[in-house]
Amino acid sequence: MKAKCKECGADIEVPDDALPGEIVSCPDCGLEYEVVSITHGKVELKLAEDVGEDWGE
Amino acid sequence: MSKTSVIKIGGSLVSESAYSNVINDLKESGLKDFIIVHGGGNEVTKYSKALGKDVVFVTSPEGIRSRYTDLETAAIYNMVMRKISSDLVLSLNARGFRAIGLSGIDAGLMKAERKKRLIIVDERGRKRAIEGGYTGKVKEVDSDLLLKIIGLGITPVISPVALGYDGEMLNVDGDRAASAVASALNAERLIVFTNVDGVIINGRVKERMNLKEAREVLKAVGPGMDKKLIACIEAVEGGAKEGVIASGKVERPINNAINGLRTVVEGQ
Numbered sequence: 288m289k290a291k292c293k294e295c296g297a298d299i300e301v302p303d304d305a306l307p308g309e310i311v312s313c314p315d316c317g318l319e320y321e322v323v324s325i326t327h328g329k330v331e332l333k334l335a336e337d338v339g340e341d342w343g344e
Numbered sequence: 345m346s347k348t349s350v351i352k353i354g355g356s357l358v359s360e361s362a363y364s365n366v367i368n369d370l371k372e373s374g375l376k377d378f379i380i381v382h383g384g385g386n387e388v389t390k391y392s393k394a395l396g397k398d399v400v401f402v403t404s405p406e407g408i409r410s411r412y413t414d415l416e417t418a419a420i421y422n423m424v425m426r427k428i429s430s431d432l433v434l435s436l437n438a439r440g441f442r443a444i445g446l447s448g449i450d451a452g453l454m455k456a457e458r459k460k461r462l463i464i465v466d467e468r469g470r471k472r473a474i475e476g477g478y479t480g481k482v483k484e485v486d487s488d489l490l491l492k493i494i495g496l497g498i499t500p501v502i503s504p505v506a507l508g509y510d511g512e513m514l515n516v517d518g519d520r521a522a523s524a525v526a527s528a529l530n531a532e533r534l535i536v537f538t539n540v541d542g543v544i545i546n547g548r549v550k551e552r553m554n555l556k557e558a559r560e561v562l563k564a565v566g567p568g569m570d571k572k573l574i575a576c577i578e579a580v581e582g583g584a585k586e587g588v589i590a591s592g593k594v595e596r597p598i599n600n601a602i603n604g605l606r607t608v609v610e611g612q
Contacts, residue, residue: 302470310463310471321473335473336461342402342410343479343515344355344385344421344504 288330294318301330310335345530345585348377348494352522352575355383356539357592358428359390366537367435369598377494380436380443380501381525383518384428385411391424392417402464405471408567410479413515418478421515422447425503432501443499448482448506449513453489454521456480456506456514480506480514482521485528519575527582534579535601536572537592542607543573550607555580558609576609586610 288301290311297315301322305311309322311332320332351370357363370378388411392399397420400412413421429445436443448454459476466472493500502525504518519536526534542549543565550561558577562570569589576587590606591597600606 305470306466306472308473309466310473319471335463342404342408342459342462343413343517344383344388344411 288325288328290320290330290332292316292318292320293334299332301325301332305330345583346377346491346532348379348491348529348531349375350379350381350522350526350529350531350534350579350584351598352519352534352536353380353382353432353592354518354536354538354572355385355387357537358382358384359386361431362593363432363537364435365595366592366597367432367439369596370436370441371439372596373598373602375598378499379490379494379525379529380432380499381518381522382425382428382432382501382503384425384504385518387428388417388421388424392420395420402462402474405463405465408571411515413477413479415478418513418515422505422513425505429501429503436499436501441499442497443501444493445501445503447503448516448521451486451489452507453486454482454502454506454516454524455484456482456508456516458508458510458512458514478508478512478514480508480516482506482516482524485524487528490525490529517571519571520578523575523579523582523584523587526579526584526587530583531579531585533586533588533602534576534584535588535590535598536575537590537597537601538569538572539591539593540569541591541605542589543569549605551605552608552610554610573609576607580609580611 292313319335587609590601
């Protein structure tokens, strides 16, 4: 499956077996996206949040 | 700059109840104004298993493995941390101190921002965003309250449990919690006790580092030590005079952390 990068317009390859929540990145600009849903071979992405490292004990 | 020392007693010392050396030496060293922040992740794992609760760990893209804290785990976490705190308070009071156990939820002492989403590497080796559970990053520490307690001659023992901004109880990293306390107080020093002598570079303990050097070696130190080093860096950047990583297993741990073989991170 392919999706377009909202930043630079490059094609982002999304694996066919991707799961919601999976993070994919634009091969050109490196921007990261989170897979929101996959319906009938169509993938919806949103910009991934930047989550810093600090996860408790 | 306050004269307070913030002492982090890591999980490795709590698990083996090896902190008695540290507490004995607090008396010997004559250190007066100090605050203890403890860890205890291993104990939480032990009690979770005993209670029949599955322990789930997730791994970040940076390779750091952390407990996944769902609501039940958060409750067990709080119970175990309170027990560790009580054990430390008993131990301190038995040696003539007046200690009080506190967590971040008491009087809103330590507030944290909940991580609503976490990025993990899943079982297929792919990066994935998941619900964050009940962990957070400390954002605020009530330094006035701590200074008033210390002013009464009472030693605060702080558990790494924070109050979230939506009123929830959060698991926060003990090293970073200690760092946040040291920053808020502009402490004289943060001492992070562990089971090795300090940051080891090329087989030797690196005794002194400025902030730039400390950041440079971050990637070269092993897992676990990197969090301690980050805690020291953030404490110094936040206003503490120095951050010390030292062994809690030597005969006189406090004296050693101040004058002996250890790693000191200092400002420029």
